[in-house]
Amino acid sequence: MAEPAEPPAPLRVALxxxxxxxxxxxxxxxxxxxxxxxxxxxxxxxxxxxxRDRSKKRPVDLSPYAWEDDMVVMGERDDVDVVVELVGGADxxxxxxxxxxxxxxxxxxxxxxxMIAHHGLELAAKAEDKRVALKFEAAVAGxxxxxxxxxxxxxxxxxxxxxxxxxxxxxxxxxxxxxSGRDFADVLAEAQAKxxxxxxxxxxxxxxxxxHKLSILAAISFGSRVDFGAVDTSGITRLRAxxxxxxxxxxxxxxxxxxxxxxxxxxxxxxxxxxxxxxxPFDHPLAHVDGATNAVVAEGNFSGRLLFQGAGxxxxxxxxxxxxxxxxxxxxxxxxxxxxxxxxxxxxxxAESGHRMGRAYLRFMVADRPGVLAEITAALRxxxxxxxxxxxxxxGGEAGEQVMVAMVTHEGPESAVSEALxxxxxxxxxxxxxxxxxxxxx
Amino acid sequence: MAEPAEPPAPLRVALxxxxxxxxxxxxxxxxxxxxxxxxxxxxxxxxxxxxRDRSKKRPVDLSPYAWEDDMVVMGERDDVDVVVELVGGADxxxxxxxxxxxxxxxxxxxxxxxMIAHHGLELAAKAEDKRVALKFEAAVAGxxxxxxxxxxxxxxxxxxxxxxxxxxxxxxxxxxxxxSGRDFADVLAEAQAKxxxxxxxxxxxxxxxxxHKLSILAAISFGSRVDFGAVDTSGITRLRAxxxxxxxxxxxxxxxxxxxxxxxxxxxxxxxxxxxxxxxPFDHPLAHVDGATNAVVAEGNFSGRLLFQGAGxxxxxxxxxxxxxxxxxxxxxxxxxxxxxxxxxxxxxxAESGHRMGRAYLRFMVADRPGVLAEITAALRxxxxxxxxxxxxxxGGEAGEQVMVAMVTHEGPESAVSEALxxxxxxxxxxxxxxxxxxxxx
Numbered sequence: 075m076a077e078p079a080e081p082p083a084p085l086r087v088a089l090x091x092x093x094x095x096x097x098x099x100x101x102x103x104x105x106x107x108x109x110x111x112x113x114x115x116x117x118x119x120x121x122x123x124x125x126r127d128r129s130k131k132r133p134v135d136l137s138p139y140a141w142e143d144d145m146v147v148m149g150e151r152d153d154v155d156v157v158v159e160l161v162g163g164a165d166x167x168x169x170x171x172x173x174x175x176x177x178x179x180x181x182x183x184x185x186x187x188x189m190i191a192h193h194g195l196e197l198a199a200k201a202e203d204k205r206v207a208l209k210f211e212a213a214v215a216g217x218x219x220x221x222x223x224x225x226x227x228x229x230x231x232x233x234x235x236x237x238x239x240x241x242x243x244x245x246x247x248x249x250x251x252x253x254s255g256r257d258f259a260d261v262l263a264e265a266q267a268k269x270x271x272x273x274x275x276x277x278x279x280x281x282x283x284x285x286h287k288l289s290i291l292a293a294i295s296f297g298s299r300v301d302f303g304a305v306d307t308s309g310i311t312r313l314r315a316x317x318x319x320x321x322x323x324x325x326x327x328x329x330x331x332x333x334x335x336x337x338x339x340x341x342x343x344x345x346x347x348x349x350x351x352x353x354x355p356f357d358h359p360l361a362h363v364d365g366a367t368n369a370v371v372a373e374g375n376f377s378g379r380l381l382f383q384g385a386g387x388x389x390x391x392x393x394x395x396x397x398x399x400x401x402x403x404x405x406x407x408x409x410x411x412x413x414x415x416x417x418x419x420x421x422x423x424x425a426e427s428g429h430r431m432g433r434a435y436l437r438f439m440v441a442d443r444p445g446v447l448a449e450i451t452a453a454l455r456x457x458x459x460x461x462x463x464x465x466x467x468x469x470g471g472e473a474g475e476q477v478m479v480a481m482v483t484h485e486g487p488e489s490a491v492s493e494a495l496x497x498x499x500x501x502x503x504x505x506x507x508x509x510x511x512x513x514x515x516x
Numbered sequence: 517m518a519e520p521a522e523p524p525a526p527l528r529v530a531l532x533x534x535x536x537x538x539x540x541x542x543x544x545x546x547x548x549x550x551x552x553x554x555x556x557x558x559x560x561x562x563x564x565x566x567x568r569d570r571s572k573k574r575p576v577d578l579s580p581y582a583w584e585d586d587m588v589v590m591g592e593r594d595d596v597d598v599v600v601e602l603v604g605g606a607d608x609x610x611x612x613x614x615x616x617x618x619x620x621x622x623x624x625x626x627x628x629x630x631m632i633a634h635h636g637l638e639l640a641a642k643a644e645d646k647r648v649a650l651k652f653e654a655a656v657a658g659x660x661x662x663x664x665x666x667x668x669x670x671x672x673x674x675x676x677x678x679x680x681x682x683x684x685x686x687x688x689x690x691x692x693x694x695x696s697g698r699d700f701a702d703v704l705a706e707a708q709a710k711x712x713x714x715x716x717x718x719x720x721x722x723x724x725x726x727x728h729k730l731s732i733l734a735a736i737s738f739g740s741r742v743d744f745g746a747v748d749t750s751g752i753t754r755l756r757a758x759x760x761x762x763x764x765x766x767x768x769x770x771x772x773x774x775x776x777x778x779x780x781x782x783x784x785x786x787x788x789x790x791x792x793x794x795x796x797p798f799d800h801p802l803a804h805v806d807g808a809t810n811a812v813v814a815e816g817n818f819s820g821r822l823l824f825q826g827a828g829x830x831x832x833x834x835x836x837x838x839x840x841x842x843x844x845x846x847x848x849x850x851x852x853x854x855x856x857x858x859x860x861x862x863x864x865x866x867a868e869s870g871h872r873m874g875r876a877y878l879r880f881m882v883a884d885r886p887g888v889l890a891e892i893t894a895a896l897r898x899x900x901x902x903x904x905x906x907x908x909x910x911x912g913g914e915a916g917e918q919v920m921v922a923m924v925t926h927e928g929p930e931s932a933v934s935e936a937l938x939x940x941x942x943x944x945x946x947x948x949x950x951x952x953x954x955x956x957x958x
Contacts, residue, residue, distance in 0.1 A: 217816075217822065219822070222661075226843070226844065228836065230544055230838075231836055232548055359804060359825065375832075376836040378832060380659065382825075383823035384821060385819070385821070393672070393818055394673055397671075398668065401672060414554045414555055
């Protein structure tokens with residue numbers, strides 16, 4: 075009789091960080107152990123865990139695992155093949171942990187979008203040098219395998235544009251405002267009470283989190299260097315219930331959209347990246363993405379429009395993405411973290427937005443007195459902005475009350491709208507700065 | 517100075533079959549050669565092509581490539597690393613080509629859903645034995661990377677249910693009927709004239725094509741053996757414009773849905789597979805999938821609901837999927853074709869549908885005379901089917917004309933509906949057999 079084959083060695087995982095996602099990873103690896111081993115070709119086991127505070131009460135039993143106080147040295151341990159970094163924060167212990175892990179020749183999996191947006195190129199170059207895997211599926215759009223979808227599934231395509239709904243908190247707030255007719259501050263407070271929004275929600279509602287994710291998607295889609303600093307970012311804090319009602323009357327919903335696109339000929343391309351609330355037509359697939367869901371659209375030159383949709387955050391979905399990366403690593407998949415080696419990523423200068431053609435929604439809060447509308451429309455005319463439809467709301471209140479004037483422009487360059495707003499700057503007819511949102515086109 | 521590194525050897529591709537998709541693969545590999553080489557780590561080149569008829573005029577220039585008359589021996593040529601089989605048909609030359617290629621120790625990429633549904637297990641076992649890749653992303657849902665999404669992206673999950681819109685021709689016909697109010701035969705004829713439907717459309721409109729794809733998705737999702745023969749299949753040929761209008765009035769669209777699900781405890785699972793027109797609620801993401809688009813939903817035990825959507829067919833999208841497979845092969849990705857080795861796939865017995873709980877749409881065409889409605893409702897009552905709403909249409913025409921009676925049931929077992937239909941069998945009140953469609957639930 076032949077000797078039985080040696081059973082394959084398990085992949086030994088260190089977990090750095092034991093918050094919600096860390097607990098989810100432990101639960102997933104325990105619950106789905108048998109099928110993971112079958113699909114990975116070998117078992118995936120947690121060997122060691124660590125977090126800032128060992129004494130904290132946690133929802134999972136940590137007794138089967140070794141404890142490591144110093145997350146930075148986890149990757150140097152002999153009983154670890156791969157470190158999962160779930161500490162968070164662009165710098166600090168997360169970055170130190172990532173650097174030492176890769177320098178020790180171990181693979182790194184992370185859900186840390188801020189760290190990848192700021193230091194992804196440095197870490198990827200190190201990982202390529204050491205021939206180890208660096209994977210971050212969970213950093214973008216939670217449980218949706220969109221990094222894999224772009225990096226591998228759409229690998230045959232030149233991606234022409236990538237855009238989507240990248241922040242579940244904002245989408246929850248916007249779709250709740252839409253359903254309830256309530257105002258931003260009110261819905262935000264409720265979302266915080268329910269745990270859907272952080273106590274300090276700035277990263278989400280000001281668009282930073284979506285911008286982190288967009289800069290990572292852009293690099294993978296276009297083979298460009300990650301350039302988080304060049305993302306033109308605005309959030310949802312200035313939206314009013316009236317904007318949403320107005321958009322609805324015109325056939326649109328409002329969604330915070332991250333969009334990236336290249337311009338110019340191959341070899342001399344510029345990169346456009348923007349996070350901004352958009353008006354999305356009812357018949358666009360993104361108009362039906364409600365609640366904390368995320369969705370990413372990629373337009374390939376052969377595939378056409380691909381849509382990936384699912385839960386953008388949460389314990390289970392994020393753990394699903396982390397463990398998918400671990401399975402790839404167990405199978406021996408290394409590959410360039412950004413699809414092509416860092417040395418071959420193009421440094422694309424930032425593309426300006428002025429020449430971009432499109433339709434826009436403009437909203438002015440103005441003093442309720444004669445002549446204001448004439449002043450605004452004159453500025454638009456002088457800047458060459460053509461108005462498709464206009465609604466003046468709230469007139470007829472007390473004297474001196476402010477009035478909302480909303481309009482949609484015809485197709486034209488964004489620079490014309492900017493010029494009109496420049497002409498109106500400092501006008502005492504405006505009671506707050508105008509709000510501009512692009513209308514998502516085909 | 518160091519010697520320059522040896523450039524990596526190209527991956528040499530043989531194309532068997534030069535129809536629409538073959539032409540698309542040639543165009544794609546030529547147009548995107550530079551980015552493919554960057555992402556694959558080495559060039560991908562076509563070395564040899566072949567088709568049934570060399571003299572046929574084709575839309576791409578074949579002069580750069582060697583010609584091989586006998587597609588069956590392509591894989592045995594020294595100038596070929598991988599064969600792309602685009603001949604079509606479950607058996608015959610496609611299957612011979614696939615077998616000889618794998619036996620020669622070469623990788624095989626195919627878009628042939630019929631062959632994979634019927635012979636995928638045999639071919640995968642051979643490929644595992646020879647340690648070569650067998651890949652078929654293009655066989656399911658065209659350009660959407662759903663095989664990769666399930667096999668790798670969702671690999672950490674036990675998939676609880678997989679379902680979707682798997683046939684673009686049917687979806688084009690249904691959404692056109694919806695938009696235009698026209699009847700099935702009329703829209704089919706137009707689709708044929710426009711080239712959206714085959715001259716012999718039976719494979720599409722009777723659900724066979726969707727069933728091929730569903731059986732492949734089920735195997736990958738559940739780790740079960742491909743069992744095309746066990747798919748309960750019905751098509752869209754019996755649908756009337758009135759059904760679509762009726763569904764619309766009730767808040768639904770009609771879509772041909774392929775659905776697979778397991779039942780029972782691990783190790784003793786049964787497999788449910790069905791292709792059937794369903795009523796899809798307006799607020800479900802699949803209700804907004806129009807035209808020739810495909811979409812697949814997978815529900816994982818940690819990821820939650822994932823949705824993949826895009827073009828389900830066509831030259832560009834299908835070529836995109838074929839070349840994504842080639843890039844994986846160029847990167848050295850082999851892996852088990854069905855995610856786990858064939859020997860470990862479970863043979864799951866077919867699950868019956870009788871105990872499945874759900875709501876259904878029932879439509880009867882009946883003689884326009886007194887007592888017919890009482891007869892139908894009595895049968896439903898005797899079988900324990902509870903009616904939520906009912907509409908009788910078409911009454912008031914000439915005497916003897918047939919009348920349509922449509923209803924939606926409350927939640928109940930499918931066996932009760934079957935029993936009611938059995939009680940009505942042979943009744944001369946019915947002018948044609950009743951039509952039953954399930955309502956897609958959460």
